[in-house]
Amino acid sequence: MLILGGPGSHEGHEEEGHPERPERVTAVLAGVGDLDLAGDLVRVEAREATRAELIAVHDGAYLDELGAFCYGGGGDIDEDTYATYDSYSIARATAGSGLAVVDELRRRDAGVGLVVTRPPGHHALAGRAMGFCLLNNVAVAAAHLAAAGERVAIIDFDVHHGNGTQEIFWNDPRVLYVSSHQVPLFPGSGMSKEVGGPDALGATCNLPLPAGATGDVVARAYEEIAAPVLDSFAPSWVLVSAGFDAHRSDPLADLALTSGDFGALSHFAAQFTPQPGRLAFFLEGGYNLQALRASITDTLARALGEDRASEPPSSGGPGHDAVVRSAALRAAALEAAHDTKGTP
Amino acid sequence: MTTVAVGYDFSDHAHRAAQWAAAYAQRCGADVVLVHAIGLREHGEPGNPLVELAAVSAEIAAGAGLEESRVRGALDYGDACSVLLRCASAPIDASLLVVGTRGHDAHAGLLLGSTSLEVAEHATIPLVIVPTD
């Protein structure tokens, strides 16, 4: 069963020629339609996240400023990021739809969640919009669950590092952040040596990959580096920052994944949920509409237990050496941090 | 050798800031680095910003009477604010940051949409904001 949420109306958040555009949602919904779920599709009503729910993640002053900016007519926040008059209310509804999906999964103890976000969230910092993102949707949901005593793992396979999510939970031992991403690339963070703050050492796990990396390399990084971290963290929930811009057809990056590779990543993430109804996907990037559609279908199919792939998994790209190096750099950074803390 | 880092986005405001930085560098014997942030959208766009930066660097150096080698370009991935803030550490190790400002175009009273104010809030080394006339 798929529990589907989204902001409802989102068309008011649009800028001519911008790749983060309303048609992305149409493509995602077409990808969901390709699954022919019929009665196994449950739509969750959107609601706006409250200030209290947002403030668990964002600075109050930033929320005020973003609201004032939008209601003043909006405009370009930086080279990448825009907001319109409607964006603040759409962003709050997007963050709220993530909360609604998570609550519905918890109520049912069944199903897989999909939050069709617009705008996306993983670059949004506590106090700043950037990288197309205004509010950090997955972080708002993770903070909501953590406050209820849950142990939340966020797995982020968007091609860009989720610097906002990493920053928000940097020193929070209740939330594990795992991210695979192309390096060098925007936003310039996400190195293997970034392992978390003093109270949450090891609860940040970065898997940087070179341009051209294929599915076999990405899978190796997850299996060899992330899987032991996820096993020992033992999450009670898994939230996936599901960006599909690592697809080989995506115009904004250079990894070489296929939709079938996203299916494999989805299968990987699902292994770490302790019971049904504890897995939710939050849309992040993905700017080639055809690739987005196929990747959503394959991702959800595997999460729902169906073995199918629109495109076969890819292999043969560079980056195996980067995975080996990553593991060593992470181990060294953890050792150095433990020495500084004076723990064995 | 002291290094002055200038946020450079190929706008008139950035050009004005680069000119100011070069004149300052000429007086105090510093080097200038024009730092260009490659954002999310810029990746994959045609053109080579490093080549364009080299041409601008030569022009800025000549305008300030500096040897060509003392003004250079550098690229980094990220938003303009984070990229400029990173210039305070290796490999650039700048001791002064310089940014232009959109002056009257900036959103009055709001941090949002203003790289210069955002950098000012987080800078760990001195920052000069060069207004456009």
Ligand SMILES: [Zn+2]
């Ligand atoms: Zn992305």
